[in-house]
Structures are given as structure tokens and as C-alpha cells.
Amino acid sequence: MKHDIQVTINGTSHQLAVPANRTLLELLRDDLRLTGTNKGCEAGDCGACTVLLDGDPVPSCLVLAVQADGCDVLTIEGLASGNRLHPIQQAFVDTGAVQCGYCTPGMILVSLALLRKNPHPDEAEIRGALSGNLCRCTGYQKIVQAVQAAAKEMP
Amino acid sequence: MVLPSFQVLIPSSLQEALDMLDGHPDARLLAGGTDLLVDLRPAVIRSAPFVPQGYADEWGIGYQQEPSGPLVSLHGLEQLRGLRSLTSHVRAGATTTVAELASSPLLRKHLTALAEGAAALGTPLVRNRGTYGGNICNARPAADTLVPTVALGGTLHLAHKNSTRKVSVVDFVLGPGRIALRAGELLTHIQLPFFPRQGSAYLKLGTRKALEIAQVGVAASVVLDQAGRVVHSGVALGAVGPTPILCHGTAESLHGHVPDQAAIRAASLAARREAAPISDHRASREYRLEMVQLLTRRALTRAVERARSAAAPGEQS
Ligand SMILES: Cc1cc2nc3c(=O)[nH]c(=O)nc-3n(C[C@H](O)[C@H](O)[C@H](O)COP(=O)(O)OP(=O)(O)OC[C@H]3O[C@@H](n4cnc5c(N)ncnc54)[C@H](O)[C@@H]3O)c2cc1C
Numbered sequence: 349m350k351h352d353i354q355v356t357i358n359g360t361s362h363q364l365a366v367p368a369n370r371t372l373l374e375l376l377r378d379d380l381r382l383t384g385t386n387k388g389c390e391a392g393d394c395g396a397c398t399v400l401l402d403g404d405p406v407p408s409c410l411v412l413a414v415q416a417d418g419c420d421v422l423t424i425e426g427l428a429s430g431n432r433l434h435p436i437q438q439a440f441v442d443t444g445a446v447q448c449g450y451c452t453p454g455m456i457l458v459s460l461a462l463l464r465k466n467p468h469p470d471e472a473e474i475r476g477a478l479s480g481n482l483c484r485c486t487g488y489q490k491i492v493q494a495v496q497a498a499a500k501e502m503p
Numbered sequence: 504m505v506l507p508s509f510q511v512l513i514p515s516s517l518q519e520a521l522d523m524l525d526g527h528p529d530a531r532l533l534a535g536g537t538d539l540l541v542d543l544r545p546a547v548i549r550s551a552p553f554v555p556q557g558y559a560d561e562w563g564i565g566y567q568q569e570p571s572g573p574l575v576s577l578h579g580l581e582q583l584r585g586l587r588s589l590t591s592h593v594r595a596g597a598t599t600t601v602a603e604l605a606s607s608p609l610l611r612k613h614l615t616a617l618a619e620g621a622a623a624l625g626t627p628l629v630r631n632r633g634t635y636g637g638n639i640c641n642a643r644p645a646a647d648t649l650v651p652t653v654a655l656g657g658t659l660h661l662a663h664k665n666s667t668r669k670v671s672v673v674d675f676v677l678g679p680g681r682i683a684l685r686a687g688e689l690l691t692h693i694q695l696p697f698f699p700r701q702g703s704a705y706l707k708l709g710t711r712k713a714l715e716i717a718q719v720g721v722a723a724s725v726v727l728d729q730a731g732r733v734v735h736s737g738v739a740l741g742a743v744g745p746t747p748i749l750c751h752g753t754a755e756s757l758h759g760h761v762p763d764q765a766a767i768r769a770a771s772l773a774a775r776r777e778a779a780p781i782s783d784h785r786a787s788r789e790y791r792l793e794m795v796q797l798l799t800r801r802a803l804t805r806a807v808e809r810a811r812s813a814a815a816p817g818e819q820s
């Protein structure tokens with residue numbers, strides 16, 4: 349049996365019919381082809397699948413699509429305006445915080461949620477906020493610096 | 504890997520949820536899904552032979568569960584969510600998220616151990632989805648909000664189609680993953696008493712700051728009288744037995760005493776005697792026993808400091 353749901357994704361409202369066992373991650377990647385949200389462990393451990401659900405960062409691999417009915421979802425595709433990157437994206441590029449890029453969408457969305465709540469976080473607060481997102485490349489230092497740089501840029 | 508197929512029922516009121524549970528004795532409740540969806544997913548790397556619920560890894564790793572009846576998802580039931588402060592207790596809805604517990608000024612002030620336990624659970628992402636009720640009902644011996652709830656004397660309110668009942672958290676948790684929830688029942692909220700001159704703390708020992716199942720967790724709560732003597736206390740140990748352990752010996756040893764260093768040392772030794780840890784890949788039995796004693800001393804010391812500073816201004820403590 350499919351369930352009819354309404355989800356707002358990156359500002360656009362979608363009416364969708366989804367099977368009960370479809371995760372939000374699969375809905376985004378496989379049905380809507382929003383492949384910026386990455387699939388890693390599918391067990392809540394890595395954060396590669398992070399999206400903002402009603403503003404809060406969550407592991408989309410552990411959310412059923414039906415549980416997102418009526419919610420607002422922001423994925424990495426919703427950040428740039430045309431060809432202009434969001435200040436956090438730009439800061440990640442400028443700082444060299446992106447290597448393979450697998451963790452990057454999740455890192456950026458968590459940073460966005462953090463800076464909205466706390467525009468001037470200290471280093472410990474940044475590291476704490478990012479602690480559910482694993483990066484196998486950068487050693488985290490550049491990511492922390494990118495968030496600090498973005499905090500200065502953001503209005 | 505795609506989740507196995509299952510049916511999801513989505514009630515829009517508590518009564519509808521209870522009717523659904525009544526009509527489907529094999530239904531399972533879905534709150535945040537951070538335990539259940541991980542357990543339902545076919546194991547790839549986490550492969551382990553299928554073992555019936557409650558008999559698997561006793562010390563906190565997920566076990567695989569067979570998809571059975573429908574899932575009843577609680578996400579539409581707003582009335583199960585949120586914290587309310589009443590005169591002498593806090594009422595926490597079962598689907599209140601762990602993140603809400605961690606950031607609640609009310610809990611930070613009156614029931615610090617629970618806020619600290621919530622802040623120590625998993626990662627920020629998991630805390631945004633995982634719920635208080637889910638952590639309790641999953642009944643892992645190391646569960647970071649369950650252990651403080653035991654120390655703080657939490658009472659669980661359970662609803663059934665035609666009735667409701669209350670049960671203390673200690674009587675509810677029977678073993679790893681085993682709880683005294685009857686068919687058709689649902690945990691609606693958790694009631695936590697608080698007192699004047701109360702202080703509490705939770706300490707979790709792990710090797711990392713995030714994404715870590717406790718090797719040992721200790722929650723301590725102390726209530727003082729006007730003369731600064733202990734009138735009530737609770738110490739609960741996590742990850743050192745099949746369920747969180749409420750230390751009766753510790754409470755007896757503190758009762759009626761001014762909790763100075765010597766009294767706290769004696770109480771910590773009593774806690775060590777009540778722990779029943781095993782050795783596993785996280786830590787050895789001997790190490791856990793040492794840590795129970797040490798963490799109990801530290802948690803009690805913090806709880807006592809907080810109880811003293813919670814004393815009304817001008818009052819001797
Ligand atoms: C990466 C990761 C790290 C984690 N780290 C920790 C950690 O450090 N410490 C820790 O304690 N836990 C940890 N967990 C486990 C989990 O996040 C918590 O136990 C969480 O609080 C479970 O809540 P939930 O709402 O997601 O539960 P669900 O998965 O929805 O449910 C869990 C169980 O409780 C039952 N249930 C849920 N709500 C009710 C209700 N109202 N009435 C009756 N039964 C109910 C369900 O049927 C199910 O059996 C971790 C999980 C992940 C994925």
C-alpha cells in the first residue's frame with residue numbers, strides 16, 4: 349500500500365505516493381533524483397545523509413518518507429541561488445574543506461542549522477555540532493575553519 | 504539496502520493509536536526510529552545470526568528483529584510530545600526528543616542528570632530524531648536517558664484502549680530489550696518528581712565524545728533537608744548489568760548523613776558491590792568495577808554541590 353504525502357522540498361511542495369518502507373533518503377535520491385544527499389552507513393552513524401527537517405539536521409536514512417508528511421525538507425540542492433554558492437558552501441571551497449566531498453553536503457547543512465541558532469559559535473560548539481558527521485579525508489580542521497569563516501560572512 | 508516491506512499505520516489521536524494496537528496484537532510502535540529502523544534493516548556488515556528479541560548482545564549493540572506486524576507511527580500525535588512543569592514534578596511526553604531533553608532549562612535546573620544523559624546520547628543528528636520514550640522502551644542497560652530516569656525515580660504512564668496504569672521505571676525494565684509493556688499498551692509520558700534542595704548528575708565513560716555506547720554510566724540524585732542531611736538519594740548504574748541498577752546499598756549508606764567526603768566514599772564503595780559487570784569488547788569487568796566506584800564518587804559529589812546551591816537563599820546547607 350502506498351501513502352499519499354505532502355512534503356516541501358527546497359521550497360517546492362510535492363504531492364507524492366510512497367511505499368511504507370521508503371526512507372526519506374531513498375525518496376530524495378531515487379524518486380526525486382536529488383543525489384546531493386549521500387548514502388553512507390544507513391544506520392545513523394555517519395551523517396552523509398543529513399538533511400534539515402523542519403530546520404533541524406537529521407539522518408534521512410532513519411526517517412521514513414511517511415514520517416516527513418507535512419514537513420519542510422532542505423537538502424544541499426536548496427542552498428545555492430543559481431550559480432551563486434551559499435556563503436557556507438563558498439567558505440568550504442575557499443578553505444579547502446572539501447576533498448572527496450562525500451561528507452560535504454551533510455557538513456554544510458549541519459553548519460547552516462548551527463549558524464542559524466548560534467551565529468557566533470566557538471570552536472567547541474562547532475565541533476560538537478559536527479560530531480555526528482564523519483569525514484575520512486580532511487581531518488576536520490579545515491571544516492571547522494570553514495564554518496568559522498562562514499560565520500563571519502553570513503548576515 | 505531497502506528496508507523489508509511492512510505496513511505503517513498512522514493514527515491521528517491517542518485513542519486511534521490505542522484502537523489500532525488493540526486490533527493488531529503484533530503491531531510495533533515507531534517513534535523516532537533510531538533503534539527500530541536500524542534493527543529492521545537487513546544486516547550487511549553488522550551481520551549476526553538472528554536471535555529472538557532480548558537474547559542478543561546483552562550490552563547494547565543492535566540485534567536484528569524479524570519484521571512482523573504493522574508499525575504504528577507516533578509522529579502525528581502532538582499530545583505525546585513536550586515537557587510540562589507541575590508543582591512537584593515534570594511530565595515528559597514519550598515522544599519528546601532527546602535533543603529537547605538536553606536543551607530544556609527546566610530539566611537543567613531541576614533534573615540535571617536527565618539533561619546530562621540526553622546530551623551524552625549518540626550524536627546531534629540522532630538526538631534530533633530519537634525520543635525519550637524510545638530510549639526507555641528499547642531498554643538497553645547503557646541507555647543514556649534511562650539510567651538517569653532510574654536514579655530520579657521516574658514513573659511511567661501506560662495507556663491501553665480501556666485503561667491506564669502507572670509503573671515505576673525500575674519495575675518496567677526487565678532485561679536487555681525486555682520491558683513490562685503489555686499487548687495493546689503504549690507509553691504516554693514519564694513523570695519525574697523534583698524536590699527543593701535536590702541536585703543530580705550523570706557521568707558517562709567512553710573513549711570518544713560522540714557516537715559512543717557507555718562503558719559505564721552513573722546517575723546520582725541527592726535531596727537534602729534544611730540541616731544539609733540526605734533525606735533521599737538515588738544512584739543508578741548503566742552498562743554494568745542486564746538492566747540499569749538502582750543501588751539500594753548506596754541510598755542506605757547515605758540516608759540521614761551529611762554527605763561529606765567520607766560519606767560519599769562509603770556510598771561509592773557500596774555502589775561497586777552492587778554492580779554486576781561483564782567483560783566485553785568495550786571494557787573488562789575489573790575496569791568497570793573500578794570505574795563504577797570512581798564515577799559514583801564524582802557523580803555524588805556533583806549532585807551534592809548542586810543540591811547545596813539549589814538550597815533557598817539564606818538557608819543553611
Ligand atoms: C548512531 C546511533 C547512536 C546511538 N547512540 C546512543 C547512545 O549513545 N546512547 C543511547 O542510549 N542510545 C543510543 N542510540 C539509540 C537510540 O537513538 C535511542 O535509544 C533513542 O532514544 C530511541 O528512540 P526512538 O524514538 O528513535 O525509538 P524507536 O526506534 O522509534 O523505538 C525504540 C523501541 O521503543 C518502542 N517504543 C517507542 N516509543 C514507544 C512508546 N511511546 N510506547 C511503547 N513503546 C515504544 C519501539 O516499539 C521500539 O521497540 C543510538 C542510535 C544510533 C542510530
Ligand code: FES
Pocket residue numbers: 386387388389390391392393394395396397398407408409410
Ligand atoms: S547514511 Fe544516514 S547516517 Fe550514514
Ligand code: FES
Pocket residue numbers: 445446447448449450451452482483484485486
Ligand atoms: S571530504 Fe571526503 S569524507 Fe569528508
